[in-house]
Amino acid sequence: MNPIVQLQNVEKQFGTELVVKGIDLEVEKGEFLTILGPSGCGKTTTLRMIAGFETPTDGQILLEGQNVVDIPPYRRDVNTVFQSYALFPHMTIYENVAYGLRMKGVPKSAQSQRVQEVLHMVQLESLGNRKPMQLSGGQQQRVAVARALVNNPKVLLLDEPLGALDLKLRKQMQIELKHLQQQLGVTFIYITHDQEEALTMSDRIAVMNQGRIEQVAAPKDIYENPQSKYVADFIGETNLLEVKILSHAGPGVVLDFLGKKLGGRMGNNQAMAERMILSVRPERIRVSKEVDPDWPFALSGRVEEMIFVGSIIRTMVRLTDGMQIFTMTPSQGKASLVKGDQVWLSWEEEDGIVIGA
Numbered sequence: 001m002n003p004i005v006q007l008q009n010v011e012k013q014f015g016t017e018l019v020v021k022g023i024d025l026e027v028e029k030g031e032f033l034t035i036l037g038p039s040g041c042g043k044t045t046t047l048r049m050i051a052g053f054e055t056p057t058d059g060q061i062l063l064e065g066q067n068v069v070d071i072p073p074y075r076r077d078v079n080t081v082f083q084s085y086a087l088f089p090h091m092t093i094y095e096n097v098a099y100g101l102r103m104k105g106v107p108k109s110a111q112s113q114r115v116q117e118v119l120h121m122v123q124l125e126s127l128g129n130r131k132p133m134q135l136s137g138g139q140q141q142r143v144a145v146a147r148a149l150v151n152n153p154k155v156l157l158l159d160e161p162l163g164a165l166d167l168k169l170r171k172q173m174q175i176e177l178k179h180l181q182q183q184l185g186v187t188f189i190y191i192t193h194d195q196e197e198a199l200t201m202s203d204r205i206a207v208m209n210q211g212r213i214e215q216v217a218a219p220k221d222i223y224e225n226p227q228s229k230y231v232a233d234f235i236g237e238t239n240l241l242e243v244k245i246l247s248h249a250g251p252g253v254v255l256d257f258l259g260k261k262l263g264g265r266m267g268n269n270q271a272m273a274e275r276m277i278l279s280v281r282p283e284r285i286r287v288s289k290e291v292d293p294d295w296p297f298a299l300s301g302r303v304e305e306m307i308f309v310g311s312i313i314r315t316m317v318r319l320t321d322g323m324q325i326f327t328m329t330p331s332q333g334k335a336s337l338v339k340g341d342q343v344w345l346s347w348e349e350e351d352g353i354v355i356g357a
Helices: 043-051 093-103 108-121 137-149 167-184 195-201 219-224 229-234
Strands: 003-014 017-028 032-036 058-063 078-081 155-159 187-192 204-209 212-217 239-249 252-257 260-266 275-280 286-288 299-309 312-319 324-330 342-346 352-356
Touching (some): 003 043, 003 187, 017 058, 017 187, 032 043, 043 078, 078 137, 108 137, 137 167, 167 195, 187 195, 195 219, 204 229, 229 239, 239 324, 312 342
Parallel strands (some): 032 187, 155 187, 260 352
Antiparallel strands (some): 204 212, 239 275, 299 312
16 A cells, blocks of 8 residues: 555544544545545544644544644645535636635746646636636536645545535536546545445545444445445445354354344454344345245245335335345336235345344
């Protein structure tokens, strides 16, 4: 690894409340790392400590190996893009982007060249004379990014910058931001509570919960190999089933679920206990009116509800013991199941991930 930002046992306390609880995190140079978590988990406070707007109660924050805890924000080689964008309404787009250079005393000729470069990067070079209110939300967001990039920061911090945009524009801007980051090679540390946004944009995701980092990994690994019940439940959707371990050999385990033997695999870094949680993603579950002889097992239930959600159908199945399991299947063609049908459920053993309860 080639870390450009390192957090070492960083804590932050407000009054008697400890909101960031001894986190360790390394961000590689040129990486797009997302800190993901619900409101109040400490992710924005963590970002503000990296930026210098908050001072850690304990721990170190290193930028290229230098501890910057006592260095003020304006002397750190990082810039921040806020959700509100914080553009100056009385200035043109050109003046907004040039503001940071002007404050640093950069000559006007050099200002002009650099501003035009970054406006070209964000595809706004023809709108330099407009005021912020004359632009769309997506264009204003790009101006905020351009203003942050104009000083050539080593790290760009983004605090839920797409939160104010509508869904369609937000999805479009996710792709644009990712492409821009790849083009520039600048390290991005991105804050969001949106799981899909994190999965779409990130090289790695740090999942936060109640002031702690639960897991740091690539999006695919976070989704397919959650290391805790919290991560499994927070990232995407899943079924969480309480199981009892009967036996294990390597990663493979034999489980008891409601008196039926199931197979599964141990999640990474899990301590073995008699009672565990089995996480099964809904799209990995097969649902049918008949049992396939090739299935490793079959659970009996009845269709309780079917919900059409565009390209997929969410099918809620109530097992004979009363537990509810939901599945996701493509909505192409005519649905073969209806509410009240007796059905069978199964999944491949490697799709059941065993994690601590």
